Amino acid sequence: MFTTSKQPRKQRKARYNAPLHQKQKFMGARLSSDLSVKYNTRSAPVITGDTVTVMRGDYKGVSGKVEKVDLHAGTIHVSGVVSTKVNGEEVPRPVYPSVVMITKLELKDKTREERIRGKE
Secondary structure, eight states: OOOOOOOHHHHHHHHHTOOHHHHGGGGEEEEOHHHHHHHTOSEEEOOTTOEEEEOSSTTTTOEEEEEEEETTTTEEEEEEEEEEOTTSOEEEEEEOGGGEEEEEOOOOSHHHHHHHHOOO
């Protein structure tokens, strides 16, 4: 997504039509203060299995594991962030990664820690 326009509508359109490898870069979230000190960085991409806390909106303060990452919509699904339908069924409520803070990283992928830590 490389656009030189200042127009918000063109910025939104570029984000919406961006290829998935670029949309991946939009899925970053802030790290908690202890993780930030440990890894010497402020943010990291959210993946399934991370534990996050919602920082804004109706679900502020809710903590849970990331159940799904939807690159097409640019949202994540967090356990505990659900809406109840009229028939009583609970459905996951999508949350933008920018409103969550990662409190525990999923480190099953051995190279993820190295990528987050970066070059020191």
